[in-house]
Each structure stands twice: as structure tokens, then as C-alpha cells.
Amino acid sequence: MVDEPAAPESGTRARTRRAILDAGVRVLSQQSGASLAEVAAAAGVGRTTMHRYFPERADLLTGITNDLLEQIAAATQRARPEQGPAVAALERLCQAYFALGDGLLLTLNEPHLFTDPAWNEEGEPERALLQLVERGHAEGTIDPGLSPAWVQDVLWSLLYAAWMHARDSDVPEHDALALCLRTLRKAVAP
Numbered sequence: 001m002v003d004e005p006a007a008p009e010s011g012t013r014a015r016t017r018r019a020i021l022d023a024g025v026r027v028l029s030q031q032s033g034a035s036l037a038e039v040a041a042a043a044g045v046g047r048t049t050m051h052r053y054f055p056e057r058a059d060l061l062t063g064i065t066n067d068l069l070e071q072i073a074a075a076t077q078r079a080r081p082e083q084g085p086a087v088a089a090l091e092r093l094c095q096a097y098f099a100l101g102d103g104l105l106l107t108l109n110e111p112h113l114f115t116d117p118a119w120n121e122e123g124e125p126e127r128a129l130l131q132l133v134e135r136g137h138a139e140g141t142i143d144p145g146l147s148p149a150w151v152q153d154v155l156w157s158l159l160y161a162a163w164m165h166a167r168d169s170d171v172p173e174h175d176a177l178a179l180c181l182r183t184l185r186k187a188v189a190p
Contacts, residue, residue, distance in 0.1 A: 086136030
């Protein structure tokens with residue numbers, strides 16, 4: 001017997017699921033031990049509705065993981081890392097990832113919550129970033145002494161610093177992003 005793909009969610013069902021995922025990210029990024037009831041309240045849904053979508057905490061975390069991985073892939077596509085000079089493409093990628101905010105901040109702050117093996121698989125976004133750095137090496141616009149994996153780690157570290165700076169220092173997000181981009185340019189310069 002062949003499994004058929006699941007039918008697309010109705011508009012109401014998709015909106016409810018989106019509200020729960022967004023509330024989950026928001027609540028868990030502020031308090032990692034929050035209960036499903038707290039997430040349900042933040043989403044504006046009842047506990048029964050919450051359990052219909054995500055019966056267990058692990059189900060919610062899997063849902064958040066899958067959603068964030070999709071968002072990262074979409075952000076990578078929007079940034080068009082294969083186009084233009086490598087440093088400009090790296091900056092576009094940084095801006096696109098910065099927009100993902102609390103979701104990625106949650107995964108960096110609370111990695112123990114995310115045990116899904118999907119986080120450890122090399123996907124298209126990671127390959128695109130590593131290829132972008134290699135292109136920058138060939139162009140002479142990214143320091144060839146910085147390995148692609150190192151530049152990737154620096155990018156995520158700078159994004160984390162920018163998100164935390166905006167959150168903890170009450171700095172406008174656009175100012176935090178500007179600092180992140182300035183530091184990234186200087187960090188990768190040959």
C-alpha cells in the first residue's frame with residue numbers, strides 16, 4: 001500500500017497551527033520549561049485544541065524544528081546566495097537569517113530542546129553558505145585562511161550576538177543588524 005501525501009490544511013487549521021508554532025517559539029525562547037498550557041494560552045487556543053495539534057511537548061518541538069528548517073531554507077532562497085559578489089551575498093544571507101529572530105535564538109539558547117536529527121543533517125542552506133564562502137575565496141573577497149565552516153560559525157555567532165544585543169540592551173533591531181553586518185564584513189575581509 002502506498003502512502004498518499006497528506007491533504008493541505010484548511011485555512012483555519014493552518015492559521016491555528018501557525019499561531020501555536022509562533023507562540024511556542026515566543027514562549028519557549030523566554031522560558032524553556034514552559035508548559036503546553038502556557039503555549040496554548042499564548043496562542044489563544046484551549047488546551048484541547050493544543051493537544052489536537054501537538055499531543056506532547058516533543059511533538060511541539062518537532063513541529064517547531066520542522067518549521068524553522070523550512071524557514072531557514074526559504075530565507076536562504078530569498079537571499080540568492082549564488083548571485084552577485086560573495087560578500088554581498090553573505091550580507092543578504094545574514095539579513096535573511098536575522099529576520100528569523102526568536103526561532104533561531106531559541107535553538108541557540110536551548111539546544112537541548114532540539115534533539116531532532118534533522119538539525120544535524122547537512123541541507124541545502126548549509127551547502128549554499130559553504131559554497132558561497134568558497135566562491136568568496138576564489139574571488140579574493142573572503143579571507144582564504146578562514147574555512148567555510150569557520151565563516152558559518154562566525155555568521156551564527158554574530159547573529160546570536162545581534163539578537164541578544166537587541167533583546168537585552170533594548171537596541172532597535174535595525175541597529176543590531178547594522179552592527180552585525182559591519183562586524184561580519186570586517187571579520188571575513190582578506
